[in-house]
Amino acid sequence: MxxxxxxxxxxxxxxxxxxxxxxxxxxxxxxxxxxxxxxxxxxxxxxxxxxxxxxxxxxxxxxxxxxxxxxxxxxxxxxxxxxxxxxxxxxxxxxxxxxxxxxxxxxxxxxxxxxxxxQRRFDFGYRKAAAAVKNGELGYIHTIRANTGDVSPPPAEYIPTSGGFFRDCNVHDFDALRFVTGREVVSVYATGANRGEAFFGEYGDVDSAAALLTLDDNTFVLVNGTRYNGAGHDVRMEILGSKGSLAVGLDDHTALTSAEAEVTFPAGPAHGTFMERFHPAYxxxxxxxxxxxxxxxxxPCTVRDALEAFRIAEACEISRRENRPVNLDEVGR
Ligand SMILES: NC(=O)c1ccc[n+]([C@@H]2O[C@H](COP(=O)([O-])OP(=O)(O)OC[C@H]3O[C@@H](n4cnc5c(N)ncnc54)[C@H](O)[C@@H]3O)[C@@H](O)[C@H]2O)c1
CATH class of the missing domain: 3.40.50.720 (NAD(P)-binding Rossmann-like Domain)
Structure with a gap:
């Protein structure tokens, strides 16, 4: 073709x-x-x-x-x-x-x-997590931790047309969350900061952010991200349930170093870019x-899925700017 x-x-x-x-x-x-x-x-x-x-x-x-x-x-x-x-x-x-x-x-x-x-919908780990949640092997899910850390920021000219950190970057975590759990977000409380190059703040954006999300079954989700993750490109999701847990993105290339004695995991090297991390998924x-x-x-991923992930990002952006919890009902379908 x-x-x-x-x-x-x-x-x-x-x-x-x-x-x-x-x-x-x-x-x-x-x-x-x-x-x-x-x-x-x-x-x-x-x-x-x-x-x-x-x-x-x-x-x-x-x-x-x-x-x-x-x-x-x-x-x-x-x-x-x-x-x-x-x-x-x-x-x-x-x-x-x-x-x-x-x-x-x-x-x-x-x-x-x-x-x-x-593309996370095509990643081995996210697919395995979605299947495990669906077949009940983790029990009920009480907590999820999801993060996206880029090693270094895109060029300054990318930022004004990007939509901002939640809509551009954590939107992947929001879509993956819906994909893995099959559930919807009902409320968010988000924050963000610009501690790196000043151009983020000049465009009203942030370079690091965090949010607490509540799902419609009362699962709590902690999402964070940054444009400055010096240890490597770090994309993970931990799904913690009443019977067990699963960690997506936890392997020898995870951009983490253990503080414990005699622990050599992960062996490295850490992923440097999203292209490396997700090549098979792309x-x-x-x-x-x-x-x-x-x-x-x-x-396999529709415009309606994109809208739902965007609504979560939008709610986080409102929450960050207005410094208050935001119900998803406030953000139009
Ligand atoms: N799925 C992912 O993992 C992933 C990763 C990176 C970027 N993205 C998305 O991909 C898109 C591009 O990101 P990027 O990092 O490659 O940006 P980039 O700035 O490197 O490239 C964008 C390109 O689009 C061109 N362009 C802009 N407006 C155009 C128009 N009207 N007609 C034709 N060309 C036009 C620019 O000249 C530029 O070459 C963004 O929407 C971004 O959110 C997705």
Whole structure:
């Protein structure tokens, strides 16, 4: 099949390489608002280049992958829907709630499949945790701890179009939480700080954040994240139940050092980037998209899933700014 990709930045170049290596994909065509960037990525992969999105969409695509900046997602999804081409779009759908809701409405009014890129749904550990919660082997779940730590921040120019820390970063934890537990968040209490480079604060954002979430069955969830995790890229989830516990992301590459005597675990090295940590998950996710394109698979992560994760992020953002607990009822569906 022939897949068009828009956005040749950090994740776009990575997705282009993953797509080009998939057996189901014969041709990848790449474009970007910065055409030089797209041309370079295409050249490196032996892929095709399109000068702009409209030319790309007119090239007889089977699938359309959106990996451009978040602020461009809604418009690009609209173009893909108009062209009736199955779409894969990176999270989040838009920078704000109204934009996210508008995308959900447009997608649900039509018949074009739209798959959203929450790759943790394809990670071995998160899948095992979801199965364990579902089959009851952990008993009832009382507490979950979830975290996302990047080693170093993205460039300053990424921040104003990112949607802010909860919508950009912890939104992965929120989606994974819904995926693993099958439950919904009812309230949040969140905080955040800017202790690294000042540009986060200048854009009204934070570089480290934490939230206490309560689920609809009274499970408590502690979520935290940072753009400055010096020990390595650290993404984990601990699920603690009345009969047992499971830890996602706890292996020899976990970015932690034990303070106990004679403990040599984890052996290292720690993961340095999300690409390293989730490479198999990204491959599985884009393979799933080719199956969606082929019509052999249902969309595994829908725009409604993206909206629900976004509502949790939105509630955390309101809570952080107003310094108060926020019920999810306050944040429109
Ligand atoms: N799932 C994940 O693990 C993951 C990881 C990183 C980023 N992301 C998401 O991927 C998206 C891109 O992030 P990134 O880190 O690659 O950003 P980036 O800034 O490195 O790249 C974004 C690219 O989009 C291009 N672009 C912007 N507007 C465009 C438009 N209207 N038309 C065409 N191209 C346009 C820019 O020129 C740039 O090359 C974001 O939405 C981000 O949230 C997801």
């Amino acid at each position: 022939r897949i068009g990709l828009v956005g040749a930045g950090r994740i776009g170049a990575f997705h282009a390489a993953t797509l080009a290596a998939l057996a189901a994909v014969e041709q990848v065509v790449i474009t970007d608002a910065a055409p030089d960037r797209a041309e370079m990525v295409a050249k490196d992969l032996g892929a095709e280049f399109a000068p702009d999105v409209d030319s790309l969409l007119a090239m007889g695509l089977d699938g359309f992958v959106i990996a451009a900046a978040t602020s461009a997602h809604a418009d690009l999804i609209g173009k893909g829907l108009a062209a009736r081409i199955p779409i894969f779009c990176e999270k989040p759908l838009a920078v704000d709630l109204a934009g996210t809701q508008a995308v959900v409405q447009a997608v649900e009014a039509g018949a074009v499949p739209v798959h959203i890129g929450f 491959v599985a996710e884009l393979t799933a998209f080719t199956e969606v394109v082929a019509g052999t698979r249902e969309v």
